[in-house]
Amino acid sequence: MIELTDIKKTYLMGETEVHALNGVSLVIPDGAFVAIIGPSGSGKSTLMNVIGCLDVADEGTYKLDGQYVKDMTERQLGTIRNQKIGFIFQQFNLLPKLTAYENVELPLIYQGLSHDERKQRTIESLTKVGLADRMDHKPTELSGGQQQRVAIARALATHPTLILADEPTGNLDSQSGKEIMQMLKDLNAEGRGIVLITHDTWVASQADEQVRIVDGQIETKGRKGGAQ
């Protein structure tokens, strides 16, 4: 359960203040599938980074599963990123020198799992995204869609309860985009919460709830089917 209350984040660009987030309040229950939409520069990624504990808000409170994020140590935040949350980025963010297998294994290494357990989970995740036969490929030897699937496998490997995806289909053709969306829907069906940022109206329409952000503020929230 994510509870954001009056979150503000301001960047200082020279003399001018940029209010990337200007009082965002949002509750995302466990297992929800939420799409965040809005124009470029409206603060979507900033919000996502706050939710993912990659960044901290300047003002407001963020409660994750009942705990105030502000009170957590750096180590606790690291553990949350490692165990509770799986990230999927627009630029995939795979480590270029590692193979698909090693990329997926990495968060499990940081968890301190045994070799056998890592192997089992890594193969399981890669199989799930349909890349069991590409395990030894480096990212450069994979297509964009395949790279994003490796990234999904990496996010999945730790069995997170929440998956954060910042424009996961933004760099992909529509066919690959559809495949990725199907995977996310399947993950949501397993009970994992998904927060997804997109510009694509079709992608947004796949979510249960759409949150529209403009100028760092929530403009509208809408459930699937148009209900407010």
Next chain:
Amino acid sequence: MKLSQALKMAMMSLKGNKMRSFLTMLGIIIGVLAVTLLISVVQGATGEITGQVESLGSNLVFAQITSPKTVYITVDDVMKLEGMGGIDIVTASKSGSSTVKAGTENKSATVEGVTAQYNQVMNLDLLYGRFLAPLDVEAKTNNAVIGYKVAKDLYGTTKCLGNSVNIKGRDFTVIGVLDEGDSMISSTDSTVYIPLLTYQRLFNDKELGAIYVSAENADAVDTAETTLDEYLLKELGDEDYFTVINQSAILDAMDQILGVMTTLLAGIAAISLLVGGIGIMNIMLVSVSERTREIGIRKAIGAQKSDIMIQFLIESVVLSVAGGLIGILLGLIGLQIFEQIMDINLVLTWSTTALALGFSAGVGIVFGIGPANKAANLKPIDALRYE
């Protein structure tokens, strides 16, 4: 994260940049090579020289005479010292260099006029024949004992007893050949020993160059030294005309010189390791900023600060320790070569090895900690945004 995993990660990124890793290590390799070679050579030389000085016998006291031509002592006077306060055997010598000839061969050598007791005091090793006897000196015979190299050069063999050698137009008979000496402080190999009185007449030189006395026993060295000192002062009349030295004084002086040399060399070696360390630090800093994005990704998927810290620290320690090991290996090869060239016995002691390795590991940690800390403290979001 387990240490073995961190080590694996570090090795992978070092292997991914082989040329750079090697060049970075080079600083440490050269530093450690310098440390091992310098320390081993100094230790080897110290052992060698000390051994030679000690082989002269710890009872030896000698005086170098530098008096002007007008003041001199005779051999007969000097011999009276024998049996006086603490003194056992006395010998005197005077040397000069001259060309020695045999047949068509000639060679420049040190010609040293000595008394028969010289051999007793200096412990020379004879290969063939005998040393000069008291009779040779008294009768001013033309007998000579020649060094190993003189024999080889003049006759092509050391089996040259009875041959004649010409010094300053006078023919001498070879009655003894010395074994090859391994001494670096006094070379007997290129020396021709002739009776002292013969020498004095031949070179028209009444002075004595040096007086050697051996004390009755180790405890009597000081007494013998005083006796010699007082005697020479009385005979020559000025303490500036001679210098009395005993073996322990030589050893002390040598120890001091070698100590200074060791410190100096160790200092040079330490500086080169320091330079190597700065090289590592430089490359690690470059590496951290190049891999900022990688660090961001690692943190996003759950790497802790300590994980990043350890990863980078291990990289720098692996670089420096690997450099250290390669340096020691090259040092061992270098020592073999030095041994061949310098003809001395050199060993790389465990303490030197441990010192070199410990120092290089220390360099890795000291110079790696800054960059590693920089990497570990990057904020995940800033690192991820880095292009």
